[in-house]
Amino acid sequence: GIQVEQSPPDLILQEGANSTLRCNFSDSVNNLQWFHQNPWGQLINLFYIPSGTKQNGRLSATTVATERYSLLYISSSQTTDSGVYFCAVERSDTGNQFYFGTGTSLTVIP
Amino acid sequence: NAGVTQTPKFRILKIGQSMTLQCTQDMNHNYMYWYRQDPGMGLKLIYYSVGAGITDKGEVPNGYNVSRSTTEDFPLRLELAAPSQTSVYFCASSYSGEGDYGYTFGSGTRLTVV
Numbered sequence: 251g252i253q254v255e256q257s258p259p260d261l262i263l264q265e266g267a268n269s270t271l272r273c274n275f276s277d278s279v280n281n282l283q284w285f286h287q288n289p290w291g292q293l294i295n296l297f298y299i300p301s302g303t304k305q306n307g308r309l310s311a312t313t314v315a316t317e318r319y320s321l322l323y324i325s326s327s328q329t330t331d332s333g334v335y336f337c338a339v340e341r342s343d344t345g346n347q348f349y350f351g352t353g354t355s356l357t358v359i360p
Numbered sequence: 361n362a363g364v365t366q367t368p369k370f371r372i373l374k375i376g377q378s379m380t381l382q383c384t385q386d387m388n389h390n391y392m393y394w395y396r397q398d399p400g401m402g403l404k405l406i407y408y409s410v411g412a413g414i415t416d417k418g419e420v421p422n423g424y425n426v427s428r429s430t431t432e433d434f435p436l437r438l439e440l441a442a443p444s445q446t447s448v449y450f451c452a453s454s455y456s457g458e459g460d461y462g463y464t465f466g467s468g469t470r471l472t473v474v
Contacts, residue, residue, distance in 0.1 A: 251419060254402070283463060293450065293465040336402055347418060350395075350402030 252277045254351035262357045271322040271354045273337030281340035288333045327358045366466035373441040381436040383451030391454045392434040396447040441473045
């Protein structure tokens with residue numbers, strides 16, 4: 251399978267601060283998604299971003315497929331941003347099989 | 361619109377017992393998946409299905425079985441529970457094809473094998 255590494259593993263932020271989460275992957279991919287797992291365990295799809303840049307409110311993501319990495323930016327963080335952020339990638343020869351990283355655990359303190 | 365519904369939410373099994381984790385989706389997604397999440401780890405794919413009557417193994421299929429008789433339902437069967445199967449299990453569904461798949465997860469089943 252594809253190796254997916256995320257950094258940092260843990261992050262503590264003061265409310266209002268900005269952060270950048272990174273995802274490196276070991277092989278060419280045709281799909282990359284970012285997910286947020288809230289403290290209650292629910293997983294939400296944030297971005298479908300195999301390449302380029304997307305923005306959704308305070309969150310944005312950039313994927314540079316040729317260099318095999320993706321970045322998730324969180325601006326003006328809020329306590330509701332706390333949880334674990336996962337990057338997941340898919341290769342065209344594996345069907346719709348996603349390989350997940352081990353995540354970045356984010357805690358935003360008031 | 362319920363999305364992806366998993367039952368039960370919690371379960372304790374004794375070693376050697378069997379059980380079925382239920383998963384139903386009402387979005388007419390043709391792709392469905394089962395993942396497990398061990399503490400502090402990402403998700404690993406157990407089995408997936410690209411449509412009714414078609415299933416395939418993922419990264420960690422040993423000890424599990426699945427079936428897909430309808431578009432809506434994708435149950436996961438544990439035949440002889442082992443402590444190594446203690447985990448949180450997530451079902452997910454998506455559209456097929458290129459582009460944004462509309463990937464949607466259920467709320468999970470926390471299974472403990474003792």
